[in-house]
Amino acid sequence: MHQLILTFSCDDTAGIVHAVTGAIVACQGNILELQQFSSTDTGRFFMRVEIDVPTAPEEFRAAIAQVATRFAATWAVVPAGVPTRTLVLVSKAAGPLNDLLFHVRAGDLPIEIPLILSNHEQLGRLAHYHGIPFEHHAVLPDSKPAFENRIRQAVDELGIDLVVLARYMQILSPELCTDLAGRVINIHHSFLPGFKGANPYRQAHERGVKLIGATAHFVTSNLDEGPIIEQNVHRVDHSATVAELTSIGQGLESDTLTSAVRLFAEKRIFLDGIRTVIFH
Numbered sequence: 001m002h003q004l005i006l007t008f009s010c011d012d013t014a015g016i017v018h019a020v021t022g023a024i025v026a027c028q029g030n031i032l033e034l035q036q037f038s039s040t041d042t043g044r045f046f047m048r049v050e051i052d053v054p055t056a057p058e059e060f061r062a063a064i065a066q067v068a069t070r071f072a073a074t075w076a077v078v079p080a081g082v083p084t085r086t087l088v089l090v091s092k093a094a095g096p097l098n099d100l101l102f103h104v105r106a107g108d109l110p111i112e113i114p115l116i117l118s119n120h121e122q123l124g125r126l127a128h129y130h131g132i133p134f135e136h137h138a139v140l141p142d143s144k145p146a147f148e149n150r151i152r153q154a155v156d157e158l159g160i161d162l163v164v165l166a167r168y169m170q171i172l173s174p175e176l177c178t179d180l181a182g183r184v185i186n187i188h189h190s191f192l193p194g195f196k197g198a199n200p201y202r203q204a205h206e207r208g209v210k211l212i213g214a215t216a217h218f219v220t221s222n223l224d225e226g227p228i229i230e231q232n233v234h235r236v237d238h239s240a241t242v243a244e245l246t247s248i249g250q251g252l253e254s255d256t257l258t259s260a261v262r263l264f265a266e267k268r269i270f271l272d273g274i275r276t277v278i279f280h
């Protein structure tokens, strides 16, 4: 038996589920999990199916391809349990990286991290402790293109599926955002759309918020405005200093990023315009 994950999206219409499940039955497949959503905003249909099939994956793909052609669908069939190869970019903050590394080691985050790139040296020891190659490249305005070329090289040479900005504090160029569209996740340390950009905890303190938050989102050339994947919040009050907000936020950032990376690795995220559909 082969356990596979099917992701399928197309313009919404009647008969999609019937056609897809009919193809699964024709391949003697057993459906383990099926989730679907019809977006009335965009008229799109989304489905994620986990299946056990006795036939070879190629035979199953051929059956699904016929259905996909009928509905002009965007689709993929991948083996379940294959780790997502992930390049992590960091600066100085250790929390989100540490949480990713903890959960990889714990075995409950299906990614593998062949390389960590950073514009600062501080987190090299943490990478070394986990036996992960770490490269430090100072990023100045005139050296940013070279560093971004290193990112492209690593993505190509290491077969990277996902790039994670784990509190990486540099703005990616529009060109790199285009090259990696849909494959870069950032953790922003505020409850977006509030407090975009740098120093969101200071912005929040000055505004006197009663909730702080963290947001994991896809990265686009519009700073901190990419499709939101996951968010968490925590209640605060007037007595919290910026330092206390930052400390409380550490846990939020880490939990939110790790959750978003897990959703990506399990193929549970679908893009629906500027929003996402998430099958938890």
Ligand SMILES: Nc1nc2c(c(=O)[nH]1)N[C@@H](CN(C=O)c1ccc(C(=O)N[C@@H](CCC(=O)O)C(=O)O)cc1)CN2
Pocket (backbone or CB within 6 Å): 165, 168, 169, 170, 171, 172, 173, 174, 177, 186, 187, 188, 189, 196, 197, 198, 218, 219, 220, 221, 222, 223, 224, 225, 226
């Ligand atoms: N193209 C994008 N790049 C990045 C995004 C994004 O949404 N689109 N998110 C940021 C993360 N971020 C907040 O979460 C953020 C990082 C950095 C800055 C910033 O002003 N950086 C300065 C340099 C700061 C420094 O060197 O310490 C800059 O790049 O000029 C704002 C927001 C990650 N990148």
